[in-house]
Amino acid sequence: MSDSIHQTSKAWPFEQAREIVKRLDIEKKRGIDRGDKPVVFETGYGPSGLPHIGTFGEVVRTTMVMDAFKALTGGKIPMVMLCVSDDLDGMRKVPGNMPNQDMLHEHLGKPLTDVPDPFGKFESFAAHNNAMLRDFLDGFGFEYEFKSATELYRSGAYDDMLRKALHKFDDIMKVMLPTLGEERRATYSPFLPISPKSGRVLYVPMTSVDAQAGTITFDDEDGTETTLPVTGGHVKLQWKPDFGMRWAALNVDFEMFGKDHQTNSKIYSRICKILGHQPPVQYVYELFLDDKGEKISKSKGNGISVEQWLSYATPESLALYMYNKPRVAKRLYFDVIPRAMDEYFQHLSAYPRQTPEQQIANPVWFIHHGNPPEENPPISFALMLNLVSAANASSKDILWGFIKKYEPTANEDDNPALDRMTDYAIRYYQDFVKPNKTYRKPTDTERAALADLAARLKDVSETDATDGEAMQTLIFSVGKDHDFENLRDWFTAIYEVCLGQSQGPRFGSFVAIYGPSETATLIEDALSGKLG
Structure with missing residues (x-):
């Protein structure tokens, strides 16, 4: 199916891809014929807010597993990423950063697709946020199919699974009730009716369930006993049963989610099995701090x-x-x-x-999906930040002046990555480095060593001037000559006295780019107190 390097790779996406292949092999042994149906990778999205960095992380990581699966199977098995928006969920609270707060409060409890767009641009609040999600994903070039939970429920795509869930009502309750507190157990139902009068998603107990008729009966908000079919978008499932039902209905083969779902993942899996499907391969990632x-x-x-x-x-x-x-x-x-x-x-x-x-x-x-470009900037980003700091560079032209002196063949057109880096470095320095710079006065030992270093840098030959290793050796020599027991302390002193920070990249490389004579002037300015 693939060569041995893919079968033995310890990279985590390949480990997950191999689990998906095992899942397919088990299906074959059980006589399950997929036909030409693709392997389904799913990600979920809550459209109550705008897409965020966690959304990016989940989609880009899932794409990495898909790339590994493609390599592992030689690209012979079709696959698809589904991005599902839970937009039939009721709006429980109004996000504080949205306009038209009063209007939104009037629609609390309604499905997000039935709440007007507070920005007035789309047919609903969910439609606005779903559009933002698609723009977000498209901007990174992700390949996916977008699915709206509202459309899946109302179009009938979930109808078969909802009928099964109704037939398995008692089995689902046996899974759910032990996970709930006593008060909630008394009123819990896996089905949430959408009130035909108020349009709100209701968290109410069922007065009766008729699996043969495919209906549920409950008391509406005004006390009226109401019967609704579970199909056609008249009801939705509570989020935990919905998770497992979605896996079954969409034939999901792989899904990853944050650690906050880890405990509930067993519930999702049990619901999926109750509905007659094998749960997907699951990968739990840690949350960001x-x-x-x-x-x-x-x-x-x-x-x-x-x-x-x-x-x-x-x-x-x-x-x-x-x-x-x-x-x-x-x-x-x-x-x-x-x-x-x-x-x-x-x-x-x-x-x-x-x-x-x-x-x-x-x-x-x-x-890069198995095909990385050939880009190798001659200067690191950390080094670029130091260059911005030392040169007090406010424009990329200043930085390019130093870069071209160090690397004469480099230019903006042939080195686009390096050119972008100059913009990033200036912006990052202005916002995060400069406000936190703290210069300190040198000790007597440090002052003598720094003065010696400045003097030696003025005498550097033209050949050594752009040689980072030669400059690093020179700096080491000065530290040793001035009896620094720990040379790390010597380099820390250079950074703290001359650049106002406690650490940085190899100082020899910095000298080679910034220039020995310019660095000597920088040191002398630091010793005279001009930088602090």
Whole structure:
């Protein structure tokens, strides 16, 4: 089916792809014939708010598994990603950042597709947010099929499963009731009728269930006993039974979700089995944390948004951040951006020199769907930030002046990645580095060593001036000559006294780009107190 490197790759997307292949093999052994039906990868979306960084993470990671599955199966098995919007859910609260608050309050409890668009641009609130989701996904070039829960319910696509759920009402209740508190157990129903009078999604007990007729009976908000068919969008399922029903109705083969779903995933699976289908392969990822170590939340607005990340770094660096250790909780804040940028280009530059086994374990294989471009900027993002700081660069023209002196063949047209990096670095420096710079005075030992370093830099030969290794060796020598027991302390002193920060990339590389004489002037300005 595929060569051995795909079968043995330890990259997590390949591990998941192999689980999907096992699922297909089990189906064959059971005599299940899929025909030409595709393997279904699903992601879910709550349209009560705008798409966010978690949405990006889930879709880009699912795409990585799809790429691995395609490689594993030689591209012979069709597949599709479904992006399902839960837009038949009732609006439980009005988001505080929306216009027309009073109008929205009047429609509380109604399906999001029946709530008017507060922006006045679309036929409903859900339609507005669904359009934003599609624009968001299209902007990254994701391939997917969009599915509206409202359309799936009202078109009849879910009717067969809803009838089965009604026939299995007692079995579903046996799954759900032990998970609920005593008070909620007394009124719980997996079916939520939509009031034909108020249009609201009702959380009410059933007075009777008629599986043969395909109906439920309940008391409407005004106390009137009402009977509705479970088909045609007259009712929807509670979210946990809905999760399992959706898996069964859409024949989902793979879905990933955050750790907050992990406990409930057993419920989803049991519901799916009750409805006669095998649950999909499931992958649980850890949630992101903000700068204080707290879980990122849409309602809190903590952490960082996709738009913010893309103001300071490339989409590829964000995709890399999503690829790395998805089962480990990670801080997702502005200070992770420089490292993500540099790690991406490190992986990209290593790719051509790697063996096939190494290449399919390299994140850029997944980021670029098995065909990474050849881009290798001669300067790291961290180094670029230091260059912006030292040169007080407010425009990319200033930066390109230093870059071309260091790398004469580099130019804006032939090095687009490097050109974009100059814009990102200036913006990031202005917003995050500059406001936090704190210069300190050197100790007597440090002052003497720095003065010596400045003097030696003025005497550097033209040959060594752009040689980062030669500059690094020179800096090491000065540290040793001034009896720094730990040379790390020497480099920390350079950064804290001359650049107002505690760490950075190799200082020798910085000197080679910025220039030895310019660096000597920078040191002398720091020693005279001009920078603080």
